[in-house]
Amino acid sequence: MGELVLTTYDWVPEPPRGFVRDLRVRWALEEAGLPYRVESTPFKDRGPEHYAHQPFAQVPWLTDGDLSIFESGAILLHLAEKSEKLMPRDPKGRSETIEWVFAALNSTEMASVPWSIFHFMGQTDGQMFGFFDDFVRNLRVKRMETVLAKRDWLAGSFSVADILMVDVLRLIDRFKGLDEAPKCKAYVERGKARPSFKKAHADQMAHFAAADRLAHDA
Amino acid sequence: MGELVLTTYDWVPEPPRGFVRDLRVRWALEEAGLPYRVESTPFKDRGPEHYAHQPFAQVPWLTDGDLSIFESGAILLHLAEKSEKLMPRDPKGRSETIEWVFAALNSTEMASVPWSIFHFMGQTDGQMFGFFDDFVRNLRVKRMETVLAKRDWLAGSFSVADILMVDVLRLIDRFKGLDEAPKCKAYVERGKARPSFKKAHADQMAHFAAADRLAHDA
Incomplete structure (x- = not known):
């Protein structure tokens, strides 16, 4: 199994915070207890690297070894194959x-x-x-x-x-x-x-708040 | 493997004909060469039997033995597990x-x-x-x-x-x-x-046209 890396925006304006779709992926990863890492892609300048992973220039995407997967629904079904905490087996x-x-x-x-x-x-x-x-x-x-x-x-x-x-x-x-x-x-x-929702939500809020602090310090 | 039965409306008005979502399921079944039967549910009076299969009182649904599945996306992924003509295996x-x-x-x-x-x-x-x-x-x-x-x-x-x-x-x-x-x-x-799209489309058009004739003869 490859390393799981979740990519979301580096920053978003206030209104969507707490609702950006990386939350769904964080929540699933927390429920399953799967280790993962979070990376950022620029919100403001979306370049070819972004389009290569997500053709509509949105987030999130997940990489799992050689696989790169976009669409929160597809990512969650992919994770569901890894843990029966995410999908019954019958x-x-x-x-x-x-x-x-x-x-x-x-x-x-x-x-x-x-x-x-x-x-x-x-x-x-x-x-x-x-x-x-x-x-x-x-x-x-x-x-x-x-x-x-x-x-x-x-x-x-x-x-x-x-x-x-x-x-x-x-x-x-x-x-x-x-x-x-x-x-x-x-x-x-x-x-x-x-608890997994709470952690996912708090982590998303902290992720975007950290970007505010960086912008302020710059 | 159970018998595959696709259920759609008995009739719809002209504008959606050719676009009702049973077409997606017909098309997939034709591509895979899987035998199936089509049944009808009333368009005008949608009762408890309909809700039991499709909670939003829409169509299509597919039964496969004991399983009853709604949502064209879910039905197509179910069929894709049966035939590599519908999804690569790697x-x-x-x-x-x-x-x-x-x-x-x-x-x-x-x-x-x-x-x-x-x-x-x-x-x-x-x-x-x-x-x-x-x-x-x-x-x-x-x-x-x-x-x-x-x-x-x-x-x-x-x-x-x-x-x-x-x-x-x-x-x-x-x-x-x-x-x-x-x-x-x-x-x-x-x-x-x-050819499978053409057959699926023609079959849907014929299905609703037959209902028109029945209504005319009544």
């Missing part, structure tokens, strides 16, 4: 983990990211915001409320699917989208209470 | 396939679906459309143009990642989003020229 648990990984990213986050962009841009009136607000609240959060009424974690036991779904719902919660969804809210709190 | 090819599956669904489609909703709703002026138009054209299509300048298929040879990325780009093309992206356009045409 065929049903494995299949449920993978389907909920996609449900988090391709059904729930596909609704919540555009919705959050309207919020970030202060454009929360008008017909199109109304469309996305209905999409998030009625077609996603309300359905997850039913799902989470019956279980603590999506695939039987805690898995990478929960890391992703909690993280997606956390952004919805940031803009008050869970106020009528007590089961989703409790699920997010359950995720955030895990 | 660790690098496998890893690249999975990362490009997520790049199609969580990076590209996350931009293109909201953008296409603005188009479907005829709301293609204003600041928010401008944001998503830039997101699709400059942060996604332009980047894919660079990627596709160097390769015919995303993971070395044709894989489920191409089924998903071609399908995502096909929707962008529907609303003229590839007009300045000849490499993406050629990639979509390469995908659509495959």
Whole structure:
């Protein structure tokens, strides 16, 4: 097994701190107890080296020996193969983990990211915001409320699917989208209470705060 | 191995025909040469049986013996384990396939679906459309143009990642989003020229057309 190296930005502005997607990877690595190292890539000048690892010039990416992997979903499935703390080993648990990984990213986050962009841009009136607000609240959060009424974690036991779904719902919660969804809210709190989430979150905040201090000293 | 049964709607209105996500599953099954059967679930009345298989009351889902799987991405990764026509077997090819599956669904489609909703709703002026138009054209299509300048298929040879990325780009093309992206356009045409795509597309169109005839005869 190669050394695991997680790369994220050297710095980001305040608003995305605590929500940059390297958090998902840190959280999974902490849950699995896998040793890793964090490296930085410039936020402001994204060059060919960055594009070679991440074609959309985003973060994170993970290197594992010769492999370089981008997309938080792909990285988490890669790590899930290394530890059963991240994915059950029976065929049903494995299949449920993978389907909920996609449900988090391709059904729930596909609704919540555009919705959050309207919020970030202060454009929360008008017909199109109304469309996305209905999409998030009625077609996603309300359905997850039913799902989470019956279980603590999506695939039987805690898995990478929960890391992703909690993280997606956390952004919805940031803009008050869970106020009528007590089961989703409790699920997010359950995720955030895990020591590995707390360490991942604190480490991301410290990483970007360190960059502020460097800039100040320069 | 259990019998493979793909479930889609019994009927959909004209606009989504040819783009319903069961097409991705049909295409993969045809590429792999796996035998399968297609069943229908009501489009208009979505009951508990539907929710039990697909918690967001969408389609498709696939059953494989005792397993029932939703999310086109999860279904395609499940099928990819059955046939190397859908995913290379070496660790690098496998890893690249999975990362490009997520790049199609969580990076590209996350931009293109909201953008296409603005188009479907005829709301293609204003600041928010401008944001998503830039997101699709400059942060996604332009980047894919660079990627596709160097390769015919995303993971070395044709894989489920191409089924998903071609399908995502096909929707962008529907609303003229590839007009300045000849490499993406050629990639979509390469995908659509495959006999398995043609059969999957024709079968989906025939499936919904049959429902029209039934309704007419009733």
